Amino acid sequence: MHIMEGFLPWQWCLIWWIIALPCLMLGIYQLKKVLASDREALPLLGVTGGFIFILSALKLPSVTGSCSHPTGTGLSTISFGPWITSVVCAIVLLFQSLFLAHGGLSVLGANIVSMGVVGPLVGYAIYRLLRDTFVNIYITVFLVTALADMFTYVTTSLELALAYPAETGGIVSSFVLFMGIFAITQVPLAIVEGIVLALVFKYIVALKPDILIKLKIFSEEKINAARSAT
Amino acid sequence: MAYKYTLEILTALAIGTFCILFLYTNSTMSGAEFAGSDNAGSGLIAELSGTLKENFHPLIPQWKPPSNEIEACLFALQAAVGGILVGGVFGFWIGQKNKA
Numbered sequence: 001m002h003i004m005e006g007f008l009p010w011q012w013c014l015i016w017w018i019i020a021l022p023c024l025m026l027g028i029y030q031l032k033k034v035l036a037s038d039r040e041a042l043p044l045l046g047v048t049g050g051f052i053f054i055l056s057a058l059k060l061p062s063v064t065g066s067c068s069h070p071t072g073t074g075l076s077t078i079s080f081g082p083w084i085t086s087v088v089c090a091i092v093l094l095f096q097s098l099f100l101a102h103g104g105l106s107v108l109g110a111n112i113v114s115m116g117v118v119g120p121l122v123g124y125a126i127y128r129l130l131r132d133t134f135v136n137i138y139i140t141v142f143l144v145t146a147l148a149d150m151f152t153y154v155t156t157s158l159e160l161a162l163a164y165p166a167e168t169g170g171i172v173s174s175f176v177l178f179m180g181i182f183a184i185t186q187v188p189l190a191i192v193e194g195i196v197l198a199l200v201f202k203y204i205v206a207l208k209p210d211i212l213i214k215l216k217i218f219s220e221e222k223i224n225a226a227r228s229a230t
Numbered sequence: 231m232a233y234k235y236t237l238e239i240l241t242a243l244a245i246g247t248f249c250i251l252f253l254y255t256n257s258t259m260s261g262a263e264f265a266g267s268d269n270a271g272s273g274l275i276a277e278l279s280g281t282l283k284e285n286f287h288p289l290i291p292q293w294k295p296p297s298n299e300i301e302a303c304l305f306a307l308q309a310a311v312g313g314i315l316v317g318g319v320f321g322f323w324i325g326q327k328n329k330a
Contacts, residue, residue, distance in 0.1 A: 002268045005288040007275050013289065043319040050319070053312025057305045061252045065262025066270050092308070098293065099304050102268070106289040138237060160271065164278040174278055181270045188248060195244045199237045207323040229233060 001071070001114055001156045001182065002096070005104020012163045017109030023117050024090055027083035034080065040211050041080075047204065048076035049088040055193065056092050056115075062185040070193040071152050073120050074145025075201060078127050079217055082120035089116030114155035123148030137205070137218055137226050138198040146194030153182040202226075 008016075034041050055072030062068060076085040093111050096102040103111045123144040130140045157178035166174040205212065209223045218226075255262055276283040295301040 004268060004272050004286075005290065005292050006286045007272055010289055043322055046315045046319045050312040050315030053315065054309045055312075057309040057312070059266060059305075060248075061255070061264045062267075063251055063255050064267075065255060065259050065264060066267045067264050068267040095308060099295070100301060101292055101294040104288055104290060104292050156271075160275060164275055166278055177274055177278075178271065181267055181274060185267045188251065192244050192248050195237075195241050199241045202237050203320070207320065207327055 001068070001111065001152050002093075002103040003107045003110050003156065003159065005097070005101070005107055008107050008110055008159070008163055010106065012159070013106045013109060015109075016107075016113050016159065020086070020090075020109040020112040020117065023083055023086045024112070027085070027087035030081065031084050031087060034084070034215075038214065041215060044079055044204075044208070044211055044215070045076075045084075047200075048079050051075055051197065051200065052085075052088050052092055056096075060189055062188055064181075064185045066181075066185055068153075068182070068185045068189060070189050071115050071119060071149045072145075072193065072197070073115065073148045073152070074123055074141060074194070074197050075204075077120040077123040077148055078141060078144055078201075079212075079215065082117065082124045085120040086112060086116035089120075110159050111156075114159060115152045118155040119148040119150075119152035122151040131218065136229075137222055138202060141201045142194040142198045145197045146190040149190040149193050150183065150186055153186045154179065157182050 031045075035045075052072040055070040057069070059067045059069045071089075073085050073089065076088055090108075090112050093103055093108055093115065097104045097108055097111075126147055127140060127144045130143070157175055160178045161171050161175035164174055165171045166177065205223060205226055209227060212218055212223055213220050256264075272283060272286070276286070295304060
């Protein structure tokens with residue numbers, strides 16, 4: 001999902017930075033508040049953030065014959081919401097732009113918006129929609145993770161299509177072209193990522209159900225139902 | 231209790247299928263290079279804008295890993311940091327649970 005340094009005109013870099021910055025500031029503010037009110041939240045932040053570090057380092061092969069990486073933002077989105085997730089993503093993306101030449105400082109704003117803002121926002125919407133329904137919590141985690149991953153790549157496609165409209169067909173047809181490269185490659189990866197993180201969530205539920213209830217991530221009834229079913 | 235390991239089995243199946251898909255694609259698709267989709271995206275940008283890929287220059291000067299080995303090392307480092315966080319916290323939680 002990285003837009004490479006130099007491949008986005010400076011006007012667009014500026015626009016995406018302007019969108020990304022308030023999200024990061026809100027995230028830092030929320031992060032301070034959460035950590036000040038509950039010391040038990042820190043380990044959970046470590047696990048959910050840790051998976052963003054691990055999964056975004058894995059470039060996996062896909063059916064289109066190219067490689068792409070999952071985002072791992074699902075668990076953090078469910079546990080802490082989209083804004084704190086933006087902050088964790090920004091740290092990872094900064095590391096990758098400084099040391100790996102994946103992305104870059106000028107396009108960092110655009111990459112934060114796709115991986116750290118829009119993906120997690122879509123995931124968070126799904127989570128809020130399903131949280132208080134009868135839907136099993138592992139299915140919720142799967143959907144949130146897979147869709148946060150997919151929409152990260154849809155956003156990258158959109159960012160590029162807006163900057164590079166095709167001569168015939170304009171933004172729409174170049175959006176379709178970029179989706180062909182980014183989104184189709186991502187489908188199998190998103191599905192596997194969703195299942196793996198649902199399994200990880202099972203272990204969090206097994207070991208630390210009280211923190212999930214205390215932070216009101218899922219209701220006590222739902223956590224107990226999940227514990228007795230597995 | 232019948233469903234105790236459903237998620238573990240599903241995960242194993244998903245990863246297995248993923249590997250088989252990769253081996254199948256790798257052996258049947260000609261011209262599959264398994265390069266990054268980021269590169270493919272940059273290729274399309276070059277095509278759409280009518281500018282050669284070589285003519286895109288970083289807006290902000292950027293350090294590039296001098297070889298694939300060094301890049302792999304740094305990626306492994308990133309994953310290791312994540313792994314330490316995850317493993318450390320799970321260990322901490324298991325310890326807390328055993329103590330209680």
